[in-house]
Amino acid sequence: MATIRDVAKLAGVSVATVSRVLNKTGYVNQETKEKVQQAIKMLHYEPNTMAKGLASKKTETLALILPDIANPFFAELGRSVEDVAQTYGYTVVLCNSDNDADKEQKYIQIMKSRYVDGMLFASNTLRTADVVELNKSGIPLVVLDRAPANVPCLVVRSKNNEGAMLAVQHLLDTGCSKIGHLYGPQETATAKERLVGYEEAVRHFPWFSPSLMEPGHFSIRGGMEATERLLARHPDIDGIFAGNDLMALGALKKLRQMGVSVPGDVALVGFDGIDLTVMTEPEITTVAQPIYELGALATRLLIKRIEGTAIDNETYECDVSLVSRGTTGRA
Template identity: 45%
Template structure:
């Protein structure tokens, strides 16, 4: 026989009080006599009544739920980020909603309203493809949000930034130290702040080390497929290239595939280095050199910053900019 689930009305009836009184007890809101508290507690235990946490959250206008918006769940960078954010959120008493949003949905005027309908307390944005109207609405709303990765903005105190420029410098300097003479860059989308900074870092080192030489830059979209395709185009047009810095690890793995199919040896013919430090880079052959982001620390810092904003701790929000490090593996070791 199916068990009947007790409701707040059942508790009120059995305890001989109003629904409003039971609600005040559950939400710790307003005076209730000790005798009534004892009676309500006893009835709740007898009926095995469990308050609806969502309803309680709505009553308090706080659900202890945050959302993470990412652009591509198939990129291993983001699942690693999710693990850190979910762990820290849980430790702080919050649950996490994951939203894998495509570009079209982010440009929709309904996007902010759909967020609000989910009854969340705050948002971590890892996707950059928000139009200015959406960003203005977010800024003007009471919904706290933190920007990371592709959405990070160095001018905003609610961003967790990364030294992408320095990372690019480290990557190109390493390829030069490995003996590369003709180095190309396959960037991410040039509208993304991290792509812009990584290309700037590439350009700065090349102009310093090889003044007057042609800058070889192709634009990818951070996917494995674009890394493969752009590497094929690159090697067709610039057969003398002996080093490639790719703006993320997924594109670098695509480049490894393309070079193998072209009969090029990595790193003997062409040295490769990516950017991110995702675990899969250690599983490919040859193992991928990379500029490692502190993915776990990004997630922890973003979650702490967002919850501080939600709970209005009163702490001054200072800009956070995390460092990167060079990780040398077989793909660039000559």
């Protein structure tokens, strides 16, 4: 593999001159520039991006830190980030934190040492101190959905509260008279806002009780277990709003195992709009987020910041929409 010294030797110039041509810095006359470019072509020389980054502190690399790449929501989010980044000439490094704060801390330090140009976080464990440290280091960041409290951030998210109320209203409109809620980890703003939206929609009904809310941990297994507990306490429930689609998938599986007809006995709505919701029978009604657009918008905003555009720390909220399918399709 050719080195920058090989290029300099073939072109008959110094290493510093080759560096100026590569980095487009300083003056190099046209004849010399052409010699260097010809030598690069003949030797098939490819500059070392990392070494270049160490010198310029710019590597055209973004870090994307996700909590669980096995969740289809984050897989689609990652695809949109990568697609948009590539159109701007950036490479994305994917970091899967497994909802582990220590693992996330290691990723942050590694990415800083590798001079990534910016970071995107879709994280349950991002701390206020992390945001402050990254700001001090001059590393731009955008938070997807889950920003820490008490620190200004650029946030891109969906209207979680509004979506939850939309889900509950749909269940009411289909004739449900007692609706339970499977909720996610309350340390996340996402799960908390969806739970609050559910409460706001149902707390005025005489049948409402806090015991109608059951933790499902944003997972299929969690949704199964929560549904079983919920029906043991309230066998007369005829509607369930699951705070994400994975819990809805678990709820549907458990209801069918228990011999409960969906939607005949219990109607079901999820939240997110992942593709798996159309692979079940019946297909799952869901409140769909514009997942691809969320990732695309966050990436564009981050790159604008990296390239010097002044963007205020504010929250960009994307609309959600109800997708009615078989689990609420009562005649």
